[in-house]
Amino acid sequence: MSASRKPNAPRWSAIPDPEGQFSTGITDFDRLLGGGLARGSMALFACDASVGPAERELLLTPLILNFLHHSNGVMAVLPARESPQGFRSHVVQWVGRRRFDTRVRVIDYVGEGSEAPYVVHLRAMTPGKGDPKRAEQLRAKDMQQMAAAESAVRGARARPFIELVAFEILETIAGPELAPRMLLHGIKRTRAVGNLGLGILRPGLTCADAVRSLADVEFSVTRNEIGLVLKGVRPATSAHLVLPDPQRGAPYVALVPAP
Numbered sequence: 001m002s003a004s005r006k007p008n009a010p011r012w013s014a015i016p017d018p019e020g021q022f023s024t025g026i027t028d029f030d031r032l033l034g035g036g037l038a039r040g041s042m043a044l045f046a047c048d049a050s051v052g053p054a055e056r057e058l059l060l061t062p063l064i065l066n067f068l069h070h071s072n073g074v075m076a077v078l079p080a081r082e083s084p085q086g087f088r089s090h091v092v093q094w095v096g097r098r099r100f101d102t103r104v105r106v107i108d109y110v111g112e113g114s115e116a117p118y119v120v121h122l123r124a125m126t127p128g129k130g131d132p133k134r135a136e137q138l139r140a141k142d143m144q145q146m147a148a149a150e151s152a153v154r155g156a157r158a159r160p161f162i163e164l165v166a167f168e169i170l171e172t173i174a175g176p177e178l179a180p181r182m183l184l185h186g187i188k189r190t191r192a193v194g195n196l197g198l199g200i201l202r203p204g205l206t207c208a209d210a211v212r213s214l215a216d217v218e219f220s221v222t223r224n225e226i227g228l229v230l231k232g233v234r235p236a237t238s239a240h241l242v243l244p245d246p247q248r249g250a251p252y253v254a255l256v257p258a259p
Contacts, residue, residue, distance in 0.1 A: 026062050029230075029255055043218075045199065048220075050224075059242050073155065075163050120146065123142065163186060165200070167199060180210035215234075226241060
């Protein structure tokens with residue numbers, strides 16, 4: 001057993017990726033989607049204000065684990081309430097420290113002092129950089145860091161990777177007008193190289209309509225008195241409860257039709 005795994009953490013058994021698709025890591029979810037999420041697509045998860053980090057982890061952890069166990073990578077801009085260190089601590093239970101540190105990169109715009117190999121500090125868009133020459137130097141350094149991060153998550157065999165973006169961060173850092181343009185650039189790259197884009201959208205963002213227009217598929221994620229509810233907007237699907245698998249437990253997940 002890996003030293004990074006909790007004593008009772010079940011081992012992850014990867015689901016094969018169908019031709020032209022990526023498995024979500026959730027058999028029931030794959031079935032709803034006709035196999036999985038299309039390679040080169042952007043999947044948007046519109047999360048209600050009641051949905052917190054634990055609920056997002058329940059839904060997205062299987063997908064992340066499945067990617068990493070297929071020797072693919074992850075590039076992530078995390079929601080505001082999640083830290084790179086907390087994200088790593090959660091995921092390494094099932095993939096180990098070495099795999100995480102080599103194939104995952106977390107983009108951080110505001111963090112201070114961390115020299116962890118999996119954290120990429122970007123400074124060009126940080127507010128308060130008024131010196132144009134200094135700003136240009138920061139942009140050049142950011143581009144170098146992003147190129148190195150992409151090389152790491154793709155690995156020597158140029159594997160596909162997840163591009164996870166929390167739009168609350170992108171809008172805060174770049175502004176509501178620039179954020180969709182950055183997304184458009186990212187989606188073009190995602191489609192060209194066959195990656196998988198994952199967007200997390202919370203209520204109240206100015207860029208929401210523009211983001212929705214660029215996404216290939218969209219899911220509504222809410223929480224009520226029964227539990228976490230997932231519903232397909234595009235493609236339209238019925239509402240399902242997102243639950244830890246009753247036999248294997250988390251991180252395995254089952255979808256049950258909502259009453």
